[in-house]
Amino acid sequence: MAKRTYSCGLEASLDVVGGKWKPIVLWQLSAGPRRFGELRRLVAGISEKMLIQQLREMQADGIVAREDFREIPPRVEYSLTEFGVSLREALRPLCEWGGEHMGRIGAARDRADEGTSPLGSRCGADYNEAGAAGSATAKGHGV
Amino acid sequence: MAKRTYSCGLEASLDVVGGKWKPIVLWQLSAGPRRFGELRRLVAGISEKMLIQQLREMQADGIVAREDFREIPPRVEYSLTEFGVSLREALRPLCEWGGEHMGRIGAARDRADEGTSPLGSRCGADYNEAGAAGSATAKGHGV
DNA sequence: GCAAGTACGCACCATCTGGTAAGTACCCGT
DNA sequence: ACGGGTACTTACCAGATGGTGCGTACTTGC
Numbered sequence: 001m002a003k004r005t006y007s008c009g010l011e012a013s014l015d016v017v018g019g020k021w022k023p024i025v026l027w028q029l030s031a032g033p034r035r036f037g038e039l040r041r042l043v044a045g046i047s048e049k050m051l052i053q054q055l056r057e058m059q060a061d062g063i064v065a066r067e068d069f070r071e072i073p074p075r076v077e078y079s080l081t082e083f084g085v086s087l088r089e090a091l092r093p094l095c096e097w098g099g100e101h102m103g104r105i106g107a108a109r110d111r112a113d114e115g116t117s118p119l120g121s122r123c124g125a126d127y128n129e130a131g132a133a134g135s136a137t138a139k140g141h142g143v
Numbered sequence: 144m145a146k147r148t149y150s151c152g153l154e155a156s157l158d159v160v161g162g163k164w165k166p167i168v169l170w171q172l173s174a175g176p177r178r179f180g181e182l183r184r185l186v187a188g189i190s191e192k193m194l195i196q197q198l199r200e201m202q203a204d205g206i207v208a209r210e211d212f213r214e215i216p217p218r219v220e221y222s223l224t225e226f227g228v229s230l231r232e233a234l235r236p237l238c239e240w241g242g243e244h245m246g247r248i249g250a251a252r253d254r255a256d257e258g259t260s261p262l263g264s265r266c267g268a269d270y271n272e273a274g275a276a277g278s279a280t281a282k283g284h285g286v
Numbered sequence: 287g288c289a290a291g292t293a294c295g296c297a298c299c300a301t302c303t304g305g306t307a308a309g310t311a312c313c314c315g316t
Numbered sequence: 317a318c319g320g321g322t323a324c325t326t327a328c329c330a331g332a333t334g335g336t337g338c339g340t341a342c343t344t345g346c
Binding site for chain 3: 162163164190192193196215216217
Binding site for chain 2: 008
């Protein structure tokens with residue numbers, strides 16, 4: 001990720017949303033602001049260290065806003081910035097495409113797709129629904 | 144990239160278009176079929192080994208089709224499959240988003256942006272234009 | 287002391303991605 | 317022989333990403 005110039009816009013975009021955890025974190029934040037511990041539970045399989053790292057990077061990129069309520073115990077809330085929301089909107093078609101084809105993508109990599117399409121995989125769907133299904137998805141996450 | 148199940152469609156999509164070279168390769172193939180050597184020259188900075196690797200993976204994912212004309216010297220042509228075209232379409236908004244914000248993305252990473260937005264960076268643009276500008280972009284690629 | 291809750295930081299390690307430098311095959315021209 | 321062209325393969329390495337296991341701070345309850 002040391003590139004300063006990009007051959008195309010896609011490169012630039014993937015600089016801010018690429019990697020293992022950022023897509024999931026972005027998707028979870030799409031449904032509304034989240035506290036650290038809440039995110040930790042929603043993004044199944046992620047360690048605190050990785051979550052902090054991802055949030056910090058996304059914050060540096062202007063995608064995520066961090067609001068510290070200066071309380072004891074500590075209370076911090078993360079949410080998408082306007083910039084992050086615009087990114088989410090630009091990602092919508094790709095989310096839907098991935099949701100429609102994830103079975104094929106998994107199969108093309110010669111992996112047994114034991115966990116069929118989780119309920120929350122349609123990240124372009126209504127967010128009330130996605131929020132509720134998100135918890136179920138997190139439980140079923142096989143990472 | 145060993146995941147078989149995905150928390151959201153975005154994860155699945157990024158499995159097939161993530162990494163350093165796939166976005167650029169996909170973008171170059173968007174303008175039409177290309178021979179290996181042609182791609183090599185268009186994707187500035189890529190080694191033959193990396194290009195072959197990326198093409199092979201994209202072929203395995205069903206994004207890219209490889210047509211061997213069985214000639215001497217060898218003549219092989221790569222093009223986007225229908226599946227790849229559908230992916231390209233789903234990526235269009237993200238390409239445009241990245242094109243609009245790439246200056247901000249570069250700045251946010253505290254890098255000197257010596258090479259300002261290359262001409263061909265608007266990957267959502269008319270492809271005749273992008274094709275022509277692609278060569279200029281490739282020459283100016285600073286990777 | 288231990289546990290739980292809240293949200294982080296640091297040291298070290300494993301794996302993956304990308305890279306270099308060779309090599310393969312065929313052809314033609316000097 | 318050398319060079320150029322076409323399109324690949326293999327061995328080995330460097331850096332980036334992700335991970336584990338500790339630690340920090342504050343509170344409360346057992």
